[in-house]
Amino acid sequence: MGANSYFRNKKVTVMGLGLLGGVGDIKFLAESGADIIATDLKGEAELAPSLVVLKDFSNIRYTLGRHELADFRGRDLVIKAPGTPLDSPYVAEAHKHGTPVTMWAALFARFAGEMGALVVGITGTRGKTTVTAMVSVVLRTAGKKVIEGGNVQGTSLLPHLPELTRDTTVVLELDSWKLQGFGEAKISPNIGLFTTFYADHLNYYKGDPSAPLRTGMDAYLADKANIFLNQTEKDTLILGTQVEAIIKEKYGDQIKGKLLVASGLSSEWHLQIPGEHNRYNAALALAVARELHISDEISKKALEAFKGVPGRLEFLREVRGVKIYNDTTSTTPESTIAALEALGPAQTIVIAGGTDKNLPLEGLAGKLKEAKGVVLLAGSGTARVVSSLQEAGGSRIYGPYEVLAPAVTKALELVEPGDTILFSPAFTSFEMFKNEYDRGEQFNAVVQKL
Template structure:
């Protein structure tokens, strides 16, 4: 164990390594499979599995369909009870469970070993790990790293918060494979308990987030820093030089910096300097050579922030041994992610973008800055107790109209009021449909209508994907309605 984790080839130790007939409680199955990978993994290995979840069984139906519940020893829905843990010799805790949950105290008092789905994967994984974290930009960066590695001929497994659980295939992952993981602060806080960090760790940025889960900002920072804490000297850290917090984080390993200023951490570090759409690569291992990659016409995603995401991804794959000749052509074919500045359609001259993954004010600000023309915005949602003032001001300055949604709607409208003399039209709405219809009535050809909430989705929606899909459906319904109202045949004619 200890600081050799980043370069390890042997599994990390856990309190328990043999699962057959072992009583295991999975605490939190989740509506979207947060503990599903662990349940299937443990059942396959002959464990005696109890699943307990706060939600009623009706809300867990999608997850429960993924396995035969008759294989469980016990299924407890609608709340945890003492019997869920009475015989457990291991508890697998969903990352969404807050640290102050009284049942975690119950587990500690009884000295029951605990782990998580992510830590189970780390225990059994033999592959080389690239981990990505940050307050925003991490999903796009993670997906791009996997894309660049695959296009360079590497075997890649994408997981963590993006791509789903890899536990089901962990036995097939080879020591030469690359595992690319998007890691949340929740997962990193738990990973810290087994003293493990990725071989290549990428930090896109740091800003207050998830303060409804972490006790304070320092607790959130400590969780994020776990991605570097247990790196070995042979490991690599990829850090955002423009971020005044992240650029001071330390590692035992090598360093790649990316940002708009040319300044190495030390003589042995490497860097990518971003100037507009050009990326200047200064690799310390090749001291006499500086290479430039131009993103102009080469990378399909809009926005200056995406140039930084590309720079972070290139740092990571250069550290993994991929050269520029392999990187450049692969950039053209990257399609981006669903719900991340996703172009949905252009309808009657209005262009729609779905950025439902923008669950932080920083990521939503980046989205607003990606569009120079007239923008009509849908924003707001679940309150994570982060400061939304800067986002509200930016939205007021950049938008023609704003439909505020969810728990934060009232405070966002108040924050945006009076920011500029030519204030945007604002409205507090009570459904995504109402917000969409109101903005459509105000829009004209040439406008961009953007869903970029700056908030989580759990007040009105199942998750960010549900929110984005409902927005897409509004767009497609409007497109169909306009098409049906046009004169001419309702269906295209086929050639004779």
């Protein structure tokens, strides 16, 4: 049965209308004839861009600014949003009434598997976006038919279902929330790749009330582990060296497929993007290519031509001899540390700060104190940065600024020709910006006006 036929007349509740790509999935369901309830805690004004796209569909009903338990009863399927609370009463209501609960990426991956496509899934605290892009560019250079998605901004997956064939390779970037859906669906990618594992999202993963000894980190790793827990002996798990030990220790007896650990990248391979962390990422992409029998010659050509991903240590421009980089997707201390190590902290002014995720900051403070200066943005995590920097001996600290443009102006006042300005927040964005992409776009706009 085709996907369109499968969804016809199905009663589907979509929990989280979204602004970053989910609207395309809802549109596909509506075009397929599903009976849809779309419910979101955001109000009509905030969701206006998505509502405009869907305005002509009479088979979509909306519950906005709230959720209602009634919308989760008597349905054939509930599709929940990433980040839905683990103890959500609405998800519990669906389960109570025997309604399957899934997520967009898991739903797409299930259909892809049934249609014979190969699914490559990539997860990790750091590196997953870049590795996803690298794998995709290598496969395309090799002439493969590729569908790329998952965490990719502004993309929807379900509209690609009609394109799937046995010759398609699906490359999915999968965060821990999307992998919750894989766990609920009891599926894993044919090739699972795990880049790195660090503390993250501890404002969400607060431990498991049903298992008091299970920490937030354990719960976070448990969701990540769905990248391989439902693999078979025909499948492959590729680990980065940073995550190898913890996966083998915690889950070694649950790995059913072939296990590979990516080796380092040859010094003869010259990447355009800076940093040892990007050479690590390229080595992981190369491991996928080799597993798919793509020659090193093709992989080298593709990876050496790869120019990076927007918002990930992205070089924007040079102003009066000062290079400016946008690393807005840095939402953890480790990613900002990696960016500083790639560029060299001594001649770098860092613009950082934002919304706290309750992550350890000692390592970040130690690296920031090596920087030429730190310009801080306002946010719940910023006071902790100041405190940690003071304990570490402190770099020159400026701010916090509640508006981005003055922060950039201050950074420009502090630099000399040959220096670097690095926008790498190390925190999430939600107090000053809609999301990390909005944050990055605002930074780009400020820089282009310089």
